[in-house]
Amino acid sequence: MKLSAILLLGLTGFSLAHPGHVESEKELIYKRNYNAVTRRGLSACAEQIEKRGINARAKARRAATFEKYRRSLKVRDPDVIANTSHLSTEGFTPNTPASDVFGESNNCVINPDGETGPFWVKGEHLRTNVRETQSGIPIVIEGQFLDIETCAPLTDVWWDMWSCNSTGVYSGAIGSGNGNENDLANINTTFLRGIQKTDSDGVATFESIFPGHYSGRATHHHIALHANATVLPNNTLTGGSFTHVGQLFWDQDIISKVEATYPYNMNNISITENAVDHVFTVETTNTTSDPVFNYAYLGDELADGLFGWITIVVNTSATYDPGYSFVLTEEGGIAQSGGSS
Ligand SMILES: *[C@@H]1O[C@H](CO)[C@@H](O)[C@H](O)[C@H]1NC(C)=O
Ligand SMILES: *[C@@H]1O[C@H](CO)[C@@H](O)[C@H](O)[C@H]1NC(C)=O
Ligand SMILES: *[C@@H]1O[C@H](CO)[C@@H](O)[C@H](O)[C@H]1NC(C)=O
Ligand SMILES: *[C@@H]1O[C@H](CO)[C@@H](O)[C@H](O)[C@H]1NC(C)=O
Ligand SMILES: *[C@@H]1O[C@H](CO)[C@@H](O)[C@H](O)[C@H]1NC(C)=O
Ligand SMILES: *[C@@H]1O[C@H](CO)[C@@H](O)[C@H](O)[C@H]1NC(C)=O
Ligand SMILES: *[C@@H]1O[C@H](CO)[C@@H](O)[C@H](O)[C@H]1NC(C)=O
Ligand SMILES: *[C@@H]1O[C@H](CO)[C@@H](O)[C@H](O)[C@H]1NC(C)=O
Numbered sequence: 001m002k003l004s005a006i007l008l009l010g011l012t013g014f015s016l017a018h019p020g021h022v023e024s025e026k027e028l029i030y031k032r033n034y035n036a037v038t039r040r041g042l043s044a045c046a047e048q049i050e051k052r053g054i055n056a057r058a059k060a061r062r063a064a065t066f067e068k069y070r071r072s073l074k075v076r077d078p079d080v081i082a083n084t085s086h087l088s089t090e091g092f093t094p095n096t097p098a099s100d101v102f103g104e105s106n107n108c109v110i111n112p113d114g115e116t117g118p119f120w121v122k123g124e125h126l127r128t129n130v131r132e133t134q135s136g137i138p139i140v141i142e143g144q145f146l147d148i149e150t151c152a153p154l155t156d157v158w159w160d161m162w163s164c165n166s167t168g169v170y171s172g173a174i175g176s177g178n179g180n181e182n183d184l185a186n187i188n189t190t191f192l193r194g195i196q197k198t199d200s201d202g203v204a205t206f207e208s209i210f211p212g213h214y215s216g217r218a219t220h221h222h223i224a225l226h227a228n229a230t231v232l233p234n235n236t237l238t239g240g241s242f243t244h245v246g247q248l249f250w251d252q253d254i255i256s257k258v259e260a261t262y263p264y265n266m267n268n269i270s271i272t273e274n275a276v277d278h279v280f281t282v283e284t285t286n287t288t289s290d291p292v293f294n295y296a297y298l299g300d301e302l303a304d305g306l307f308g309w310i311t312i313v314v315n316t317s318a319t320y321d322p323g324y325s326f327v328l329t330e331e332g333g334i335a336q337s338g339g340s341s
Helices: 003-017 025-051 054-069 078-083 184-188 252-259 278-284
Strands: 138-147 158-162 193-197 203-209 220-227 241-249 294-297 306-314 324-329 332-339
Touching (some): 138 220, 138 241, 184 332, 241 278, 241 306
Parallel strands (some): 138 306
Antiparallel strands (some): 138 203, 324 332
């Protein structure tokens, strides 16, 4: 695809999905440069990642997480599950040597997309389970964060995760394109948002539901990574900086299966597929980045849930300023104009 086409797609998609924010050409150029730099950095990481045993521990951890969350006992071998990648054409497994996984066509995310979207809410709760009373396909998602300079796990950073619910609405935000604009009570909701600190392997986990979709966007999760933040007594974060902002996706075929179930199928907004999504396009063009969850069924049926995992390599020298329009406070959600972190 030609550059002009990419830019056009990006800007068009943006104005559709995110009224009020137009990505500057500068941001797009920055992303392309970043991708070029990180591609070189990653190959240099491969040996270190293997030496540190990150892959071996990742395998054991995934098996343990699978055992903890799976519902049915007559299921596949955890090894088979853990060996399954969404990248069927590449055939990577957790046992694939790091030199392959982190080589030219790795399955991890390395590029920030710089797009926070309009619905990041500042001040959310630290918690693993973000489901509250939302109905949908249960998921457990695991992100492993690695430092692109040292290849070491990024410990003590905070994954701020948010997604829309099964019928395409974000909590804590009122606005055009976010469900019923007249549902003012939605400003006080917090479902499907949370923050988790990474452990010694650079891993953070959420229990959520598979996101639905809204107009102009493929199914996705948001990610913002806080560094050097401080935990307040009420279990929220303050201070620090953002070293990564991006979005994570799922395979189109699993999205179709989920969308055919209730209550996803109550949403009559037409589906935007990954292949034509502007953020997916930016995150996957001219980069070794693969922003799609590897996943496994937690039981025999989709309704039992899915386990998703992804590795995200971060350049901690980068800083981002995710804009926001809503803040969660002890008095509930509050709308802000032109907020900045
Ligand atoms: C992708 O790479 C090709 C070939 O180097 C280049 O012509 C094109 O401009 C690049 N596109 C983007 C979006 O970086
Ligand atoms: C990380 O970002 C810094 C600052 O933008 C840049 O100088 C450096 O080359 C990047 N490192 C890698 C490995 O991409
Ligand atoms: C998992 O992958 C490893 C290495 O590719 C292989 O030796 C093993 O047999 C696989 N396990 C299963 C159950 O397929
Ligand atoms: C999604 O959230 C909106 C806003 O709170 C709510 O009206 C809608 O019922 C939710 N969808 C489901 C399936 O619960
Ligand atoms: C949000 O919650 C606060 C605190 O409980 C309350 O004062 C406010 O009226 C609520 N807002 C809406 C729109 O329901
Ligand atoms: C979508 O569904 C709602 C509720 O059933 C209905 O009011 C609305 O007209 C539908 N919209 C379209 C475009 O079909
Ligand atoms: C966090 O703080 C330490 C100590 O001040 C500093 O060296 C480091 O660069 C900071 N990390 C980030 C990502 O800002
Ligand atoms: C948490 O505490 C901070 C500092 O007192 C406060 O500003 C914020 O509103 C509180 N957040 C919630 C959700 O209670």
